[in-house]
Amino acid sequence: MDETPTWTTGTLTGNSEPCFSFGVIADIQYADLEDGYNFWGSRRRYYRHSLHLLQSAVEEWNKEGNLLEFVLQLGDIIDGFNAQHKTSKNALGRVMKEFKKLRAPVHHIWGNHELYNFTRDYLTQSELNTKSLEDHIFLGSAAKGQDSPGDATAEHYYAYHFSPVTKFRFILLDAYDLSVLGRDKSTQKYQDSLKLLKEKNPNENLNSPTGLAEPHFVEFNGGFSQAQLDWFNEVLTFSDRNEEKVVVVGHIPIHPDSTDDSVCLAWNYKDALSVIHSHQCVVCFLAGHLHDGGYCLDSHGVHHLTLEGIVETPPGSHAFGTIHVYDNKLVLMGRGRIPDKVMYYTKYEDKCKYNCL
Template sequence: MKKFIFLVLLLVLIISCSKKTYSSFKIGIIADCQYCDCEVKWDRYYKKSPQRLKEAIAILNKDSLNYTIHLGDFIDQKMSSLDSILPTWNSLKSTSYHVLGNHDFDVSEAHKEKIIEKLNLKDRYYSFVERDWRFIVLDGNDLSFYGTTSELKKQQTDSLFNSLENKNLPYLKKWNGGLSNTQLNWIRSELNKAVQENQKVGFYCHFPIFPIDQHTIWNREQFLSLIKPYKNVKLFFNGHNHAGAYQLVDNVHYLTFKGMVDTEKTSAFAKVKFDKDTVFVEGFHREISRKLIIK
């Protein structure tokens, strides 16, 4: 009898271990906090951002989040803007990450590298793994007229911008930027790692890929050609276009999160839950809640 009970228990254990289980996780997302001690411009209420960030973090801290990420333009003008708002950001209970935006570099030339250091970034672009996802954080300011910090990158910026000038592109604006060949090669290596380790891929960037408008990253065609063979790419999340946007292309969800800084009386941020085949976006204030099916 004891032997029979032991065999039954062993069988139950084997069956339970053989079942594939998926442990969901949840994150926080904020875009374009863009604080500065500035007057209202373009329906951006810069002075309201500290309170909005504080309120968002109070809500995010009530949940058990694996991490929170800001999708660029944390500040607008001056290093003092960063000093004023970082203590609030640092009150997050979860791990936190930053994406570099164009306005983050709207500081003096001498302070551009210090911005990166103060945001606790070791690299301008990087990746990290959460469960069976590899998240790739891009630097859309790698080639740009405000975010470059070397003569070589300035030359590469001029070269890329000039090569696109005759194509009548709506997004060839000097407030946007592009990805260097070095970064594109690094992205390829990250995608190959994800394939080898059977990981789904989500991208974070400040600048959008879709839809095409005046906010889109300069060399989007290069990026799309690069990711096309990789069927494990599932998400591309970004800020920059404060109105927000969404487009599904080739089973990749391209989602632009709304800017926190915009409008007089409302904010915008989100919690995002990753399940086995679904990503749930829980929007707060102006941010829209969505259900994204992962195929």
């Protein structure tokens, strides 16, 4: 287990106490396999060591005490190679065993690697469905079409919201609602997703962005259905009306400037951004998927933070963090590859401070 450097919140936050804190971790992609490489063969992946990094992250979070309200696991909890080796359930069991040692609840996002290993029906019935933690205060008309977690079908999306404290809300989105991964081929969403993907990507290998005008239209990405976007809009309308601040969470980034390439973006990221920018309440969008991480502050004052991935973190380093929530800012205390960052709620201040389009 690697040694995590010690740190204090005082250097960034002064002596004031945050309202609450939450943990963030992305792209664990555990497999009981020797080290390998990414899709392009350019980056080393530490499949077996990722479990040790999760263990030490849990130990560190448990030291933070009652201030830590919850942890967000941003998707790709186990690697797709588990499906090839028929070890998916065992690998998931080992990872979940470590998360159960955490003294705070965990909210799970689904990424492409969840869908390489399991069908959406399986995930709906699994421990990776944390929709039971949803806040049921708001139920808009679009949300009423969503079945309860135990009754969800392959046609539905996995999205929910919760409020850990008054005036603050988190919304978890399903970035693979439109996708050919994990869905039964007989479903309408599979057919619609395949049609869209092939219209945008004529390559024989649908994971290849070669020659594409829109290189993010690859199979390992996905998108949001109109039904989910309508639901998202209703929840944000509720938050606007109640003067809440909102953090939105999804596996795939939705802003081009929050990635270091043009590939790792949700298919219809512009639609999701349009919904967010039509509301005052959103202060931050959190994502994984891009293992190098990324950040920008957009023209509407929304912070887009993409977390570095555990699976490409070598021994001797780390890649998780704790975000402390204040009345006027979010303060990320990162470990290892994840740098510290202060994110002020600038949309409530002078708009000339915005530094990315």
